[in-house]
Amino acid sequence: MISVTIEKKLRAYHGQQVLQVNRQFASGSITKIHGPSGAGKTTFLKIIAGLIIPEKGTIIADGIMWFNADTKINIPAQKRNTGFVFQQYALFPNMTIRQHLAYATKDEQWIKRLLLLGKLDTLEHQKPEHLSGGQQQRLAILRALATKPKLVLMDEPFSALDLKMKTELVAELKVVLKELDTTTLIVSHNPQELAGWADEEMIF
Numbered sequence: 001m002i003s004v005t006i007e008k009k010l011r012a013y014h015g016q017q018v019l020q021v022n023r024q025f026a027s028g029s030i031t032k033i034h035g036p037s038g039a040g041k042t043t044f045l046k047i048i049a050g051l052i053i054p055e056k057g058t059i060i061a062d063g064i065m066w067f068n069a070d071t072k073i074n075i076p077a078q079k080r081n082t083g084f085v086f087q088q089y090a091l092f093p094n095m096t097i098r099q100h101l102a103y104a105t106k107d108e109q110w111i112k113r114l115l116l117l118g119k120l121d122t123l124e125h126q127k128p129e130h131l132s133g134g135q136q137q138r139l140a141i142l143r144a145l146a147t148k149p150k151l152v153l154m155d156e157p158f159s160a161l162d163l164k165m166k167t168e169l170v171a172e173l174k175v176v177l178k179e180l181d182t183t184t185l186i187v188s189h190n191p192q193e194l195a196g197w198a199d200e201e202m203i204f
């Protein structure tokens, strides 16, 4: 279980807005997060990942204190074993699809399964510049899963996919996430998207 109790001042255009969250996420659950633009959804994911530091609060993951503002505990992002799908994908321009995955895992069977999941098996030796937006986005999702993380944070991960691709991927992705027992937080700006797919909902 991940338990998050935080406060973070946001840089808003007018005045100041404070992001306050007090929420638990059960192990292996999938939570869909939605709410208005600028409400702090991306910031919230980055706080859990350890990329943005809140002013107050604690983050406890499976009994381990990742962050405590009072005692100044702050486990670095790379030690939180968290998969992150960024809105802008953040792929490595000089690495092929396969190299993105092989960088994270040596498990050949797992790499093969991920490539099939993302329908990228025939493109494994291509670099990002030769991929469509949807293919790049799928690679970002696969890379986030490559280490079989206990926590996956996804920021609008299906925005570049057509409906057919999204429907197929989402179904297969859920099977994989449940198999890994990965706790998953997915930001989606569309309240209807993923209806019935996620276990929980969090509204900003």
Ligand SMILES: Nc1ncnc2c1ncn2[C@@H]1O[C@H](COP(=O)(O)OP(=O)(O)OP(=O)(O)O)[C@@H](O)[C@H]1O
Binding pocket: 009, 010, 011, 012, 013, 035, 036, 037, 038, 039, 040, 041, 042, 043, 044, 052, 189
């Ligand atoms: N590191 C940071 N520290 C403080 N405030 C930040 C930081 N990064 C972004 N912000 C501010 O937080 C606010 C919320 O931004 P954020 O990107 O989290 O919203 P969002 O809900 O994800 O929006 P969208 O749906 O448009 O992606 C913005 O006003 C932004 O300026």
